[in-house]
Each structure stands twice: as structure tokens, then as C-alpha cells.
Amino acid sequence: MKKHGPWRIRSETEAYDNPWIQVTHHEVERPDGSGGIYGLVSYKNLAIGILPLFADGTVPLVGQFRFPLGRMTWELPEGGGPRGLPPIDSARRELREETGCTAAHWHEYGQADLSNSVSDERAHLFLAWDLTQGEAAPEPDEVFQYKRVTFADLLADIHAGRVDDALTQLLCLTAVTKALSGELPEEPRALILDQLGQVRAGDD
Incomplete structure (x- = not known):
């Protein structure tokens, strides 16, 4: 029996596998000594999320139909990248594919576990600025809509519960928190703080 923190794993069986995920069924001994099961979804790619900032304070949003939800959502550019590839390379590709944008400057400002009750999906968070707009180049199975909104409006929509996408x-x-604490490069920090000031002015 293999020890796994306070758990013990009696057996592991591959239940499902495809190019993106693997599902493993575990027979376990729980921390209290009782028997049980645990299903783990292992992601073969890293999750990538990008906050691209135009000089006018706008950000690009991507609209797409999300199969698990059965509806369309509006999101910042995000996707996945192979674990053996530097996450920044995947971020550059995702931004170009989904929005057509390229960025002169990049900064990774955080990482997060997205669903740690059932999966090991790990996300890398990137800022991109000094943007050049080009043509999007989505993959064959991707159908995107595209719009630009101010970062202030996006923050207001998040606070009002109109943006459901967790990433x-x-x-x-996270960008707002780090901008307020002075942990971001000066140019994107100034853009974010200016937009945050507009959100606060709108609340007055």
C-alpha cells in the first residue's frame, strides 16, 4: 500500500485516457482509516491565462461555446500548453491564435491550482502589453467571437457577477492586487491602477 500524505493508496487503475486528460480510479484508505475511492483527473497540458493590456486601457475578450457548460462564455485569452514546453511559449501562441495580438513585453505574475478537489490542473498567469493587433488564427475546432472592453468595465462585470470564468x-x-502592492512592471501597473480609479469613480 502506497502512502500519499495522510491517505494510503491500495490500487490505481486507468479508467479513461485521451490526448488531453487521464482519469485514474484509486482504491484508498482514508485518513481516518476507513476504505473508499478517489477519482483523479490528470491534465496533460498546463493551463495558460493571459491578461493582454492595450495602451488605451482596453483588453481583448474571446467568446466561445464551452462544451461542458452548454453555453457561450466571454473570457480573457486562455488555453493549454504541453508540460515540456516553457509556459511563455504557449502563452504567445494562445494570444496570437485567439486574438491575433502579439506583445512586445510579457510578465508571469502568478500560478494557481484550478480544481484541486478532483484534478491536478495547474495554471500560469501572464500579463502581456505593448500589443500589436493582427488576424486571429484559431485551430479547426475553435470558433471565436472577439471584442475589446476597458479593463474597468471588465472589473465591474466581475464584481457584478456577469463574468463566470474562473481563470x-x-x-x-490577482493583477489588481499585485498592482496595488507594487509587484508588477511599471507600464502595466500604471494602466491597471488608472482603470481601477475609473471603477472607483463610477461607484461614487
Whole structure:
């Protein structure tokens, strides 16, 4: 029996596998000594999220139909990248594919576990600025809509509960926190703080 923190694993069986995920069924001994099961979804790619900032304070949002939800959502650019590839390379590709944008400057400002009750999905958070707009190049199975909104409006929508995507929320709120604490490069920090001031002015 293999020890796994306070758990013990009696057996592991592959239940499902495809190019993106693997599902493993575990027979376990729980921390209290009782028997049980645990299903683990292992992701073969790292999750990538990008907060791209245009000089006018706008950000690009991508609209797409999300199969698990059965509806369309509006999100910041996000996707996945092979674990053996530097996450920044995957971020550059995702931004270009989904929005057509390229960025002169990049900064990784956080990482997060997205669903740690059932999966090991790990996300890398990136800022991108000094953007050049080009043509998007989605993959054959991707159909995107595209719009630009001010970062202030996006923050207001998050606070009002109109943006459900967890990675978009995480990208924005982490960026605000780090901008306020002086942990971001000066140019994107100034853009974010200016937009945050507009949100606060709108609340007055």
C-alpha cells in the first residue's frame, strides 16, 4: 500500500485516457482509516491565462461555446500548453491564435491550482502589453467571437457577477492586487491602477 500524505493508496487503475486528460480510479484508505475511492483527473497540458493590456486601457475578450457548460462564455485569452514546453511559449501562441495580438513585453505574475478537489490542473498567469493587433488564427475546432472592453468595465462585470470564468476572474483580481502592492512592471501597473480609479469613480 502506497502512502500519499495522510491517505494510503491500495490500487490505481486507468479508467479513461485521451490526448488531453487521464482519469485514474484509486482504491484508498482514508485518513481516518476507513476504505473508499478517489477519482483523479490528470491534465496533460498546463493551463495558460493571459491578461493582454492595450495602451488605451482596453483588453481583448474571446467568446466561445464551452462544451461542458452548454453555453457561450466571454473570457480573457486562455488555453493549454504541453508540460515540456516553457509556459511563455504557449502563452504567445494562445494570444496570437485567439486574438491575433502579439506583445512586445510579457510578465508571469502568478500560478494557481484550478480544481484541486478532483484534478491536478495547474495554471500560469501572464500579463502581456505593448500589443500589436493582427488576424486571429484559431485551430479547426475553435470558433471565436472577439471584442475589446476597458479593463474597468471588465472589473465591474466581475464584481457584478456577469463574468463566470474562473481563470478570467483570477487573472484580473490577482493583477489588481499585485498592482496595488507594487509587484508588477511599471507600464502595466500604471494602466491597471488608472482603470481601477475609473471603477472607483463610477461607484461614487
